[in-house]
Amino acid sequence: MPILDAVLLFLAGFLSGAVNAVAGGGTFITFGAMTLAGLPPIVANATSSVTQFPGYITSTLAYWHDIKHFWRGALLLSLISALGALSGALILLSLDNPSFRALVPWLLLAATALFAAGPWLKPAPKPEHEAAVGSLVGSLAQFATAVYGGFFGAGMGVMMLATLGLTQSGDYHRLNALKNMLAVVIAAVAILVFVSGGVIAWLQAIIMIPGGALGGYAGVWIARRVPQNAVRGFVIAVGLFLAFYYFDKG
Template identity: 65%
Template structure:
């Protein structure tokens, strides 16, 4: 890769992590940057997943106290996440780049729509339950389906999880966000393991993205205090629609 390409990916990683910290949707940036420099779609998806992992990990740390009190319920959902993410990642590897490229614009439109609807899908605050109320098999079943999507593509996965967890758990928003952050780590680690074993990771791209992601996650806190979230959301939606249009044209 040229220095210009490395600089582009570094900036893309920075922007992706900063946007994730403020409003979510940063995957559009990292995935788009990788494909625009010529990385095949499947490799771009796998590489973007690896680059985002540090952000998933650090976003979990503030919730450690909450996680310790509900770890049994999270463990049940983690098992469903492992199964679903494995299936989704293997499904991605089963496709060839041409097949996945044909699906990309539709996936981007769906993920952009999900992102745009995110504020309306967030669960309303409710009184936290004294115990974990997973409502039978509904929670692991819904988490399994969400994890398939997470292992396969992943953009908008966090919003999807908050919405489904809100239907099956009686906790407040912060409790649900803690659960979501843990499960996002599980899904990402499983998918990355499958992608590495499948040999589809573009390692030079990952190494260029990760430092930008690390700095962007930190800078996101500063940005969140100064830039209206609605402005960031509009920008992410515009990027998602632009990339969808781009892949429709080149496809």
């Protein structure tokens, strides 16, 4: 691998971890960097899932105090999420790179719009209720979100938080904890499928993961000095740039 590509990937991992810590949306950066480094879109998408996975784990552990009160009740949604992620990942592997490439700009535009709308999609606090699961509508919404997450993860967190806010009870922190727990399930299943399909670029992932860890730590410093709206604007600009890049390449 050229040194310049390695530096680009490490910096992308750092930026991804930093923006995830401040506003979310790091997948846009990791996917974009691997695309610019010459990886096929399916490989870039699958490898991006690997680079984001440690962040899902740490975010879930940070909410462990909330999760331990409802995890048994969330097992049904976890199973639904696993089935949805399996479906989405298998759909991705059934496509060839030209077919997926044709979908990518539309997926990026949709994910960017979803990310931009994120502040207006956050659920209203309902502290008087416990986080609950089990409705048919909630199960179907989570299955659809998990299919999307297994197929193309950008914007999944915003989508899941919005659907959980509409279909489940609980205050914002409980819903965010549930979202993080389900994101781990979705990512883990998708990664297993991608590994079995041989579409992970391990060298690129190994370079980006330490950068992401450092970026997540630096995100605390950035959050105190850079307005969240500025970070969100940067992520939206990256998403739009990638969308138009793929439109131009198509």
